[in-house]
Amino acid sequence: MFCPLDCWDSCKLKVKSEKLKVKFEGDSITPYLCWKLNNYFKFPSETTPKYNSKNIMLNETLDKLADILKNKGPKRVLFVKGSGNMGIMQNVTKLFFENYGATFAVGSTCDGLGEEGIIKGRGKSLILPTWIIKNAKNIIIWGRNPYVTNIHLIPMIKDKFTVTIDAIETKTAKNSDLFIQVKPNSDFYLAILLAQMVIESEQYEVSDNFDEYKKIVFSYDKKDLMKKCGINNEELMKLFEIIKQGGAVLTGLGTAKCKECWKTTWAIDSLFYMLGYFGKKDRGVAFLGSSGYGINNPFSMNHKNKVPLWDVNLDDYEVVFVQAGNPLVSFPNRHEWQKLKNKTTVVFGKYMDETAQIATLFIPSKDFFEKKDVRGSYFHEYVITNEKCKVKNEKCISEYELTKFLMNEFGFTGLKSEDEYIEEILNADLEKTGDEIYRKRVFDKPPYSDGFFTDNGKFKFLNEDFEYNKKPFEIVTAKHDKALNSQFQRDEIIYINPNSKNIMLRWVTENIPEKRVVFTENIPENIIYAKGGSVINEFINCKGENAYYEIH
Ligand code: SF4
Known part of the structure; x- marks a missing residue:
């Protein structure tokens, strides 16, 4: 069962x-x-049928x-x-x-937006079988909090060198060997920054539209990228050294929260394709893979x-x-x-x-x-x-x-x-x-070892620019360990740093009941952090098939 x-x-x-x-x-x-x-x-559960609330x-x-x-x-x-x-x-x-x-x-x-970017590059989003995760030397967790959302992953990775990239210092980040804290919705820029370093190192794999991708990668200024991500040179160098060694890259919904964030999952895939992460027995990249494959x-x-x-x-x-x-x-x-x-x-x-x-x-x-x-x-x-x-x-x-x-x-x-x-x-x-x-x-072999699910069977590099419109404050949504969607014990609170800009504090005062707000310096400034959507969904408006979590 x-x-x-x-x-x-x-x-x-x-x-x-x-x-x-x-x-x-x-x-x-x-x-x-x-x-x-x-x-x-x-x-x-409710087991009695009802018509206009009558049994x-x-x-x-x-x-x-x-x-x-x-x-x-x-x-x-x-x-x-x-x-x-x-x-x-x-x-x-x-x-x-x-x-x-x-x-x-x-x-x-949930995952539709991130999957869109993965499909552009690989044709299909596949899981990384657990035997590959177990073979991997390093684990790079990007925008995901498995200590809360994927607890059976933890025993598989506990003895490995673990890096977490996230906007919030989650439980997973606290338990990692290296935590790279980035600004919300800046993951695209980090992927581009690392791609610049890979290309400059002259050790990388290419595919059909590599030149187009390279042009996009170098259309961004390095210092500007670092500022946008909010990371320093030392952190960047450490991260670069680890990803060069190989590992399992486990990306999560945190990489794909903004309207244009399908480009982020594509940029992450493009980076790791250059580093030879696909079709191997000890490395790979996985978002929420297709459960029906x-x-x-x-x-x-x-x-x-x-x-x-x-x-x-x-x-x-x-x-x-x-x-x-x-x-x-x-x-x-x-x-x-x-x-x-x-x-x-x-x-x-x-x-x-x-x-x-x-x-x-x-x-x-x-x-x-x-x-x-x-x-x-x-x-x-x-x-x-x-x-x-x-x-x-x-x-x-x-x-x-x-x-x-x-x-x-x-x-x-x-x-x-x-x-x-x-x-x-x-x-x-x-x-x-x-x-x-x-x-x-089908997972006895590494995913994509027989090619990708694109028209010509080859990986397709990112060919789109991304410009995130910086906002006075950001929403970061996550999962609560005692709830799933609206089921079980919801956390109907938003967490904010009291030192945030006045514009955000004012917005919170005007829109969120006081009893739903907790002030904590554990959250970066100018972020509204919500574990679940019950409070914040009221202010989120999207269009199209796949939800994104931005306040306009
Ligand atoms: S919610 Fe269900 S699938 Fe997820 S960890 Fe709990 S028991 Fe397992």
């Missing part, structure tokens, strides 16, 4: 029953679990959903899926809504009707079907999502969260351990299944069961059995390494 949460580790776990209580325990590749799963049942029976809920969809018609229906459960079977509902003709809100709150996704489709998530205008829809998400809290563009209160909002989920509370119809979904499913990981090379699920829960409904009901109700054909889908997902080059766990054989 797997933990379904939107987390790097994708833990394998066992379910134990003790004194009539269900408990989870770590298993095989992840022998222990984090605070969230250890406290899972302290956050009770109703599950069969009544399903009839009401069918009536709503029949009466309003597909043109007025928007489908929005959050990332509350990362199992592939969760996507089966898309089969019905695609047949029905709804519009899909497509995009990401090496397995099949029977629900992957090109939607007939779609809209970029951050361009959604809810005035265009009457019905919004929200699955496993809490847009009222987790999404930027909050002013737009507030309109859900005036729509026929259907929430299909587990918790009575802010969005469920305002929903016209609440459909309780079965819990992850009550349904069959499969998940990959954006960190490791394993695939974990929930194949032997025996729990009987008749009050709630799984994604597959809801889809089956709707397909029948609307006379749509083509839905396969649950087991057929599971088989299809796993019909890939996998080695069964234990009960409900497989290893992707």
